[in-house]
Structure formats: C-alpha cells, structure tokens
Amino acid sequence: MPDKNIKVVEANPSTFEAEDANDSRFSIHGDLVDGYLRFDVVAETIAGERGTIRGFEFFDAMMAHFGDTVTAIEGDWSDLIPELTGNLDRFNEQTAAGSPQQQAALETWTGRMAVRHGFTSIEIKHALPPDAEGSYREVLVHFRKP
Numbered sequence: 001m002p003d004k005n006i007k008v009v010e011a012n013p014s015t016f017e018a019e020d021a022n023d024s025r026f027s028i029h030g031d032l033v034d035g036y037l038r039f040d041v042v043a044e045t046i047a048g049e050r051g052t053i054r055g056f057e058f059f060d061a062m063m064a065h066f067g068d069t070v071t072a073i074e075g076d077w078s079d080l081i082p083e084l085t086g087n088l089d090r091f092n093e094q095t096a097a098g099s100p101q102q103q104a105a106l107e108t109w110t111g112r113m114a115v116r117h118g119f120t121s122i123e124i125k126h127a128l129p130p131d132a133e134g135s136y137r138e139v140l141v142h143f144r145k146p
Helices: 055-069 086-096 101-106 109-116
Strands: 006-012 015-020 023-033 036-042 072-078 121-128 138-144
Touching: 006 055, 015 055, 023 055, 036 055, 055 109, 072 086, 072 109, 086 101, 086 109, 086 138, 101 109, 101 121, 101 138, 109 138
Parallel strands: 036 072
Antiparallel strands: 006 015, 015 023, 023 036, 072 138, 121 138
16 A cells, blocks of 8 residues: 555656655656666755655655566666765765675665665666776666566
C-alpha cells in the first residue's frame, strides 16, 4: 500500500511523478523509455531539510508503478545542477579511494536502490573526463538484472 503522504501527480505507462503531500519541494519524476528508467528524486534540500517521504519510499512507489517493464535503471550524474550531485559526489569519493568504477556505482544512492530491486549488473557507459578518479564531472551508468 502506497504511503498516504505520497501524492501522485502523474502516472501513465511512460511517466511517474509524485510529491510529498505536505511539501511539494520533495518529489520524484521518472520516465520510462524503451525499458530504460531515468529519474530525479529530491528528498532533502542542500540545507538538510527533509520532507515526510524518504527517497527510498519515492523510489519504491515509482518501481511499483512501472513494475517489470523496467529493464535498466539509468544513472546520469553530472555537476551541472548543484542540488543533484549526491550520486556523482559519492562516485567520486569511492573512485578517489581506489574503488573500481562498477563498485563505486554500487555505493551510490541510485546503486543501492537498484540493488534493492535486483538490478545488480553494472555497465559504465562513460565517466568523463577519462581517468579522472575522484573528480569526474559526468557519469552515465546502467543497472540491469543479471
């Protein structure tokens, strides 16, 4: 049963958008294109404010909506939007510490959510600039089920 504080704004075969019923600053937006799930979730502000819905609850609601139609979860992380660099920051921390890129991807928030839903196969499509362990500016990764 979905959380009563998750307000679904739009839900169709290709889009899922929901927000915290108590504070619309906190939300998730997911698009499913040819089985590839792309999404943005905001469950905490840069200042550390949180809504009543945790990020994993938004993610679980989105995954429940799309179900088995998801063949890959896409992580597209860049430093272009400072409010959305959490995954990139964690990826950079892990690669700076010597972790291989695939392991670093698993240590991100998106990686942990993907694994929770059985998407444990990781393909790094690109990490730019090349060979920039600890200071990547853009990473594209696909998480799939084995």
